[in-house]
Amino acid sequence: MKRKVLRAILCISMAGMLLAGCGNNQSAPAATEPAEDANTEAEELGTDAQEGASTESTSNEGMMVYLVSKGFQHQYWQAVWQGAQEKAKELGVEVQMQGPDTESDIAQQVQMLNTAIQLQPDAIGLAALDVSALNDGIAQAQSAGIPIIGFDSGVPEAPEGAVYANAATDNYAAGALAAEETYKIIKDRILSTQGSVRIGVMNQDATAESIINRGLGFIDKMAELVIADGKTVSIVGNEKYVNDSQVTDKGEGGNVILDIAVPSKVEAALSSTDAQTLLNKEDILCIYGSNQFSGEGLVNGDANIGKLGKDVVGVAFDSGTVIKDAVKAGKLAGAVTQSPLDIGRKTVELAVKAAKGESVADVDTGCQWFTAENMEDPSIAPNLYD
Amino acid sequence: MEGLKNNPIVKAIGTQRLVAFIALIVIYLAFGLLNNKFFSYATIVNIFDASYYIGFMAIGITFVIATGGIDLSIGTVLSCSALMAGYLNVSKGLPIVPTILLCVAIGALFGLMNGWMVSKMKLPPFIATLGSMMLSKGLGAIVTMSQSVTWKSSTSEEGWYRNIFRINSQSGVIVPTGFILLIASAIVMAIVLNKTRPGRYILALGSNLEATRLSGVDVDKWQTLAYVFSGLFAGIAGVSYASIYQVILPGAGSGFEMDAIAGVVIGGTSMSGGNGTIAGTMIGVFIISVLKTGLPFIGLNTAWQQVATGLVLIIAVFIDVCNRRRKG
Numbered sequence: 001m002k003r004k005v006l007r008a009i010l011c012i013s014m015a016g017m018l019l020a021g022c023g024n025n026q027s028a029p030a031a032t033e034p035a036e037d038a039n040t041e042a043e044e045l046g047t048d049a050q051e052g053a054s055t056e057s058t059s060n061e062g063m064m065v066y067l068v069s070k071g072f073q074h075q076y077w078q079a080v081w082q083g084a085q086e087k088a089k090e091l092g093v094e095v096q097m098q099g100p101d102t103e104s105d106i107a108q109q110v111q112m113l114n115t116a117i118q119l120q121p122d123a124i125g126l127a128a129l130d131v132s133a134l135n136d137g138i139a140q141a142q143s144a145g146i147p148i149i150g151f152d153s154g155v156p157e158a159p160e161g162a163v164y165a166n167a168a169t170d171n172y173a174a175g176a177l178a179a180e181e182t183y184k185i186i187k188d189r190i191l192s193t194q195g196s197v198r199i200g201v202m203n204q205d206a207t208a209e210s211i212i213n214r215g216l217g218f219i220d221k222m223a224e225l226v227i228a229d230g231k232t233v234s235i236v237g238n239e240k241y242v243n244d245s246q247v248t249d250k251g252e253g254g255n256v257i258l259d260i261a262v263p264s265k266v267e268a269a270l271s272s273t274d275a276q277t278l279l280n281k282e283d284i285l286c287i288y289g290s291n292q293f294s295g296e297g298l299v300n301g302d303a304n305i306g307k308l309g310k311d312v313v314g315v316a317f318d319s320g321t322v323i324k325d326a327v328k329a330g331k332l333a334g335a336v337t338q339s340p341l342d343i344g345r346k347t348v349e350l351a352v353k354a355a356k357g358e359s360v361a362d363v364d365t366g367c368q369w370f371t372a373e374n375m376e377d378p379s380i381a382p383n384l385y386d
Numbered sequence: 387m388e389g390l391k392n393n394p395i396v397k398a399i400g401t402q403r404l405v406a407f408i409a410l411i412v413i414y415l416a417f418g419l420l421n422n423k424f425f426s427y428a429t430i431v432n433i434f435d436a437s438y439y440i441g442f443m444a445i446g447i448t449f450v451i452a453t454g455g456i457d458l459s460i461g462t463v464l465s466c467s468a469l470m471a472g473y474l475n476v477s478k479g480l481p482i483v484p485t486i487l488l489c490v491a492i493g494a495l496f497g498l499m500n501g502w503m504v505s506k507m508k509l510p511p512f513i514a515t516l517g518s519m520m521l522s523k524g525l526g527a528i529v530t531m532s533q534s535v536t537w538k539s540s541t542s543e544e545g546w547y548r549n550i551f552r553i554n555s556q557s558g559v560i561v562p563t564g565f566i567l568l569i570a571s572a573i574v575m576a577i578v579l580n581k582t583r584p585g586r587y588i589l590a591l592g593s594n595l596e597a598t599r600l601s602g603v604d605v606d607k608w609q610t611l612a613y614v615f616s617g618l619f620a621g622i623a624g625v626s627y628a629s630i631y632q633v634i635l636p637g638a639g640s641g642f643e644m645d646a647i648a649g650v651v652i653g654g655t656s657m658s659g660g661n662g663t664i665a666g667t668m669i670g671v672f673i674i675s676v677l678k679t680g681l682p683f684i685g686l687n688t689a690w691q692q693v694a695t696g697l698v699l700i701i702a703v704f705i706d707v708c709n710r711r712r713k714g
Contacts, residue, residue, distance in 0.1 A: 072531065073532060073533060073635045073636050074533075075534070101527060101637035102635060102637035105637065264689035264691075264692070266635070267641075268635070269678070270678075272631070273432070273679055276429070276432050280421075280683065296632075303552070303554060304552075321539060322536060322633060
């Protein structure tokens with residue numbers, strides 16, 4: 001009996017040691033970045049004074065910016081965090097970042113925003129999962145006088161005056177860019193086909209503003225391009241997208257059918273089933289995955305079917321190992337990448353300015369189309385994370 | 387009906403399993419008739435792909451349910467072990483073979499912990515495994531700093547591990563090796579459960595713990611073993627999930643255990659313990675994965691999969707309850 005207890009304790013402590021070994025020396029997600037580089041700080045202040053842009057001459061010391069992201073699970077957020085840390089170091093401020101376990105955990109994000117307000121930072125950066133769920137917290141921050149800077153998808157439809165500025169990708173424009181580039185590839189096949197062709201649009205959810213806009217930007221632009229060439233367009237699938245798009249013909253009637261898929265839960269198996277369903281449709285021509293998760297679902301779903309890069313044109317958004325490999329191997333024709341590093345940097349920069357009472361304005365952090373040919377370009381490579 | 391019941395084949399398989407098996411065939415054929423693409427080879431492999439992680443978890447948890455217990459932690463143990471092992475492989479350069487073994491070992495370790503809490507600390511299984519569910523979810527996220535872990539691609543040097551569950555050759559030939567592995571594991575564990583001493587003790591303590599203890603059996607040991615099997619197979623399920631889907635999200639595993647439990651129950655294992663059949667569990671698992679893969683084929687949202695699985699679960703158990711009542 002005693003020996004067994006000992007054995008069990010030994011096992012557990014070994015597990016503990018294993019874990020301790022894993023906890024590496026990189027900073028944890030919620031880690032803080034103290035001001036280290038006094039020189040940079042001084043330089044920065046010097047520039048400020050020279051430019052005379054700021055009426056304040058106080059240093060940034062002791063200033064704290066708290067970022068509430070949509071999560072950490074996609075490497076995309078790691079790149080945002082990296083950019084934020086770089087800028088914080090440069091400006092000599094402290095930055096913290098928290099995010100919910102998955103992008104479905106809206107309740108958890110609400111709690112994180114509340115915690116952030118309790119900690120009374122000088123400014124809060126917020127990437128909202130669901131805008132209406134966060135409205136109470138946003139109002140609370142407003143009455144506490146804490147400026148909010150939106151990042152990533154930002155905080156659209158927030159109460160007037162609560163969000164000072166956004167450092168975000170214009171997701172609607174990014175979706176439209178994907179549609180334009182895709183259309184160049186599939187135009188001839190659309191025009192030469194007698195019957196209908198189908199374009200699948202895979203979205204992670206129908207709640208996050210960034211995802212919705214990337215989907216809608218793609219849908220609306222694609223419809224516009226197709227109609228300009230004299231073909232008709234109709235739309236089927238997820239109601240949110242069907243109703244919010246500018247396509248008026250709902251149903252299977254168009255020369256080009258836009259088919260919108262949204263999984264019931266952010267779950268890899270469900271997303272790849274969505275992709276398989278689209279790939280198995282007779283008239284499928286092209287599929288677009290509107291973020292890293294959907295792009296991975298598309299690539300995984302094709303594993304047994306093998307149509308991508310042959311009969312079906314695949315297009316994705318963001319990067320990550322799976323998507324990068326697929327673009328390299330020609331399975332995906334290309335993808336749109338944002339500038340997560342820039343989003344992180346600009347968010348901290350705007351937050352510090354807003355906290356000092358300077359006026360701030362929205363910044364579009366931009367996006368780029370990448371293919372197997374231009375992946376290594378110095379203007380694109382830094383934004384492609386693993 | 388009486389005649390059918392006395393049929394030796396029906397007797398050997400058990401009514402509920404027979405009903406479940408017929409339901410599986412009917413559901414499969416129905417999807418195929420509604421959309422003939424469903425009969426394609428690629429779709430069959432897709433169904434297999436969706437069955438591995440649920441299937442391995444279900445094999446393990448059949449043992450726990452046979453003891454009259456429950457293991458809520460297997461879903462998050464799956465993601466925790468795949469996250470930890472994958473992280474060490476990708477970020478710390480641990481070779482792939484120890485990575486896979488570690489993934490399974492972490493699962494078994496959680497199982498050992500659960501078994502110990504239930505048999506020695508006398509915690510109710512629901513509470514003990516609820517605790518380790520939260521524990522494993524948190525630990526997985528802590529180790530990886532809440533990031534997703536992308537296991538190695540097939541094209542990389544160590545990518546061969548993906549062939550354990552599915553071979554995608556350059557020429558386009560696909561071999562669902564995972565299916566062979568799943569069925570082999572099911573056969574081995576069916577023999578363990580029904581034909582060996584540990585299996586018989588597990589079933590015995592499930593039907594009457596005190597009587598089994600009084601007859602001189604070391605019930606604590608065998609009860610713990612059931613949880614170790616459960617954790618071990620959750621670890622194997624972790625490897626299968628990583629090799630099929632490659633990307634593990636820290637929050638991914640929660641909810642998987644319910645699919646596995648549903649599979650076990652549809653297959654005819656009683657939640658009150660004392661009986662258990664791996665063959666039935668496999669049938670239940672395939673009903674779930676056929677529904678998962680098939681419903682989108684006929685144009686239904688994946689949310690309908692849960693509705694359909696729920697209905698199948700209730701109907702399957704209801705038929706069993708009716709049978710017992712008539713017999714009793």
